[in-house]
Amino acid sequence: MRIVGLKQGDGSVLVGALSDDGTEMAVMAEADAFWASPEMHLMAPPGRKVSVDPADMVPPVVKSARVICVGLNYLDHVNEGSFRDQDLPEFPTLFARWPASLSTDGAEIPVPSGEDGLDWEGEVMAWVGSPLVDATPEEALAAVIGYSTFNDVTSRRAQKLTSQWIMGKNGDRSGPLGPMVPAAEVGDLRDGLQLETRVNGVVVQHGSTAQMIFGVGETLAHISRSFTINPGDLLATGTPSGVGYARTPPWLLQPGDVVEVEVERLGVLANRIVDNAHRHQAVGSASVKVHN
Numbered sequence: 001m002r003i004v005g006l007k008q009g010d011g012s013v014l015v016g017a018l019s020d021d022g023t024e025m026a027v028m029a030e031a032d033a034f035w036a037s038p039e040m041h042l043m044a045p046p047g048r049k050v051s052v053d054p055a056d057m058v059p060p061v062v063k064s065a066r067v068i069c070v071g072l073n074y075l076d077h078v079n080e081g082s083f084r085d086q087d088l089p090e091f092p093t094l095f096a097r098w099p100a101s102l103s104t105d106g107a108e109i110p111v112p113s114g115e116d117g118l119d120w121e122g123e124v125m126a127w128v129g130s131p132l133v134d135a136t137p138e139e140a141l142a143a144v145i146g147y148s149t150f151n152d153v154t155s156r157r158a159q160k161l162t163s164q165w166i167m168g169k170n171g172d173r174s175g176p177l178g179p180m181v182p183a184a185e186v187g188d189l190r191d192g193l194q195l196e197t198r199v200n201g202v203v204v205q206h207g208s209t210a211q212m213i214f215g216v217g218e219t220l221a222h223i224s225r226s227f228t229i230n231p232g233d234l235l236a237t238g239t240p241s242g243v244g245y246a247r248t249p250p251w252l253l254q255p256g257d258v259v260e261v262e263v264e265r266l267g268v269l270a271n272r273i274v275d276n277a278h279r280h281q282a283v284g285s286a287s288v289k290v291h292n
Helices: 031-036 038-043 137-142 216-224 276-281
Strands: 003-007 013-018 024-030 049-051 067-071 093-097 102-104 122-128 144-151 175-177 194-199 202-208 234-236 258-263 267-274
Touching: 003 024, 013 031, 024 031, 024 038, 031 038, 038 144, 122 194, 122 216, 122 258, 137 144, 137 216, 144 216, 144 258, 144 267, 175 267, 216 234, 267 276
Parallel strands: 067 234, 102 175
Antiparallel strands: 003 013, 013 024, 024 049, 067 093, 122 144, 122 234, 144 175, 194 202, 194 258, 258 267
8 A cells, every 4th residue: 555645726635545556546534634543544445536646746744744864874874974983873863854845756856056966865764653752662663654765865065064964954855755655564674675776777775774773663762752753753764875975986966867766665766856947946836746
């Protein structure tokens, strides 16, 4: 089952199951209602079917959702970049994305002004389905209701201006997110899902989720000791080695490039990079879609 969002004319978002051919969605509920009882909606019989226009597809998130991201969560990634000479962190390195930075499969991602290009970071995104307060790792993992393929596309110049990463991690449409696959269909990430990132068909990242330093349950439990995690919040779990800025010479995504992230059991996410003019053209409108 692939759970997606479909934006309506009034601005509301319907959540439902996408058909195998991607042309229809079986409606479950509006986004707020879905995340009030996600397990109930996932188990309910399929609802009415509506046609899907790819231009109207959006991540099935609520406006209040928090997107919490783990940096430096694969040992080989820590060792390839500017952090290679530092000790491993005792706790996960966390930063935040705003939901407004999220986009979908097929969205065009603009290179912001002042950047030489964009960097790829293929990841798995976890979706939380029930509240977590001072949770144990076991309780936190049990609260995860689904997973998605994710690409944490990064503006490296903006990221490295300060020790805080928010500027580099919140570019317009820079967080493409695949459909949510129910956790029961995915299994435990610690068993190892294969993850691969490709740029114009060339493999640039290949790893396994078994290589993560901090597990999903462990990380969510840690976060829950500081603030309540709510249904609909998301956790980006980090990327393996192979990012562009750490290469010699650096390799960054340029307008016209197509970047794909494929995760076992979760599917493929493909996005084209465009120049900054497309960012200005899209102000006040929905994400521009790739039409091949």
